[in-house]
Structure formats: C-alpha cells, structure tokens
Amino acid sequence: MPLSASIENHPKGIAVVSLSGRLTLGSSLKIADSQIQAAIEDGVSRLVMDLTDVEYMDSAGLGMLMVAFGMVNEKNGSLRLCGVAPRVMSLLQMTRTDGLLPIDQTREDSLAVLRGQSSPPIHN
Numbered sequence: 001m002p003l004s005a006s007i008e009n010h011p012k013g014i015a016v017v018s019l020s021g022r023l024t025l026g027s028s029l030k031i032a033d034s035q036i037q038a039a040i041e042d043g044v045s046r047l048v049m050d051l052t053d054v055e056y057m058d059s060a061g062l063g064m065l066m067v068a069f070g071m072v073n074e075k076n077g078s079l080r081l082c083g084v085a086p087r088v089m090s091l092l093q094m095t096r097t098d099g100l101l102p103i104d105q106t107r108e109d110s111l112a113v114l115r116g117q118s119s120p121p122i123h124n
Helices: 027-041 059-074 086-094 107-114
Strands: 004-010 014-023 046-057 078-082
Touching: 004 027, 014 027, 014 059, 014 107, 027 046, 027 059, 046 059, 046 086, 046 107, 059 078, 078 107
Parallel strands: 014 046, 046 078
Antiparallel strands: 004 014
16 A cells, blocks of 8 residues: 555644555655655654554665654754654664654654643654
8 A cells, every 4th residue: 555644733832643544655755755845844853653554664664763853952942752662663663863862652652742731652
C-alpha cells in the first residue's frame, strides 16, 4: 500500500500528521515529506506523527522523521510519535532514535503533552 499523509491543524502551532502505508524510499515518501515540511514552514512547531497505520519503515522513512524533528527543534518546538507498531519500534530501538524521539501510546497522549496538560509518559 502506498504511503499517504493527512495533516490536521490544531491551535497554538500544533499539528497531527497521520501516516498510513509503508514509510519507505519512493515518490510517495517525498510527497509526504514535502507536506510535512510545508506545514512546519507555515508555523507548526509542535508536531505529532501518528504511525498507527504504518506497517513498515526503512532508513528513508527514519530520515524523514529526523528531518522533521530537526526542523521543529530549530523553532524551539517538539515532535512526538504515537501508535508505533512493534516492527517500526524495532527499527527505532536498533538505531537508538527511540531515545531521541518521544513516543506515546496514543495521539491523545501526545496532544496532551504538547498542550501542557500532562507530563510526558515514560516508555520502555
């Protein structure tokens, strides 16, 4: 299944990017990446990447996440992941990016943290 991305804007510079499909090298990854970068350039500084429907991710997909992470960091913002499947989590753990990118169980958990309504949950 090709990758698709939808972006929901929320108040105060918060957006949720819902990704679906395979986060792998290819033209659909480039399209999703350009949508995310455009949202950040347009004022989003706190970003939730909902990976609930991402079945697989390769190094190109990981690179896209890291570029978005760097862009929001430059704006003193933050990026949180949620809904990470076990197969995707293994890649994050193997590359040790799970220590850099905060991971929540649900988008509601991520949004609560970004809105300052709760402290970040601890994941293992």
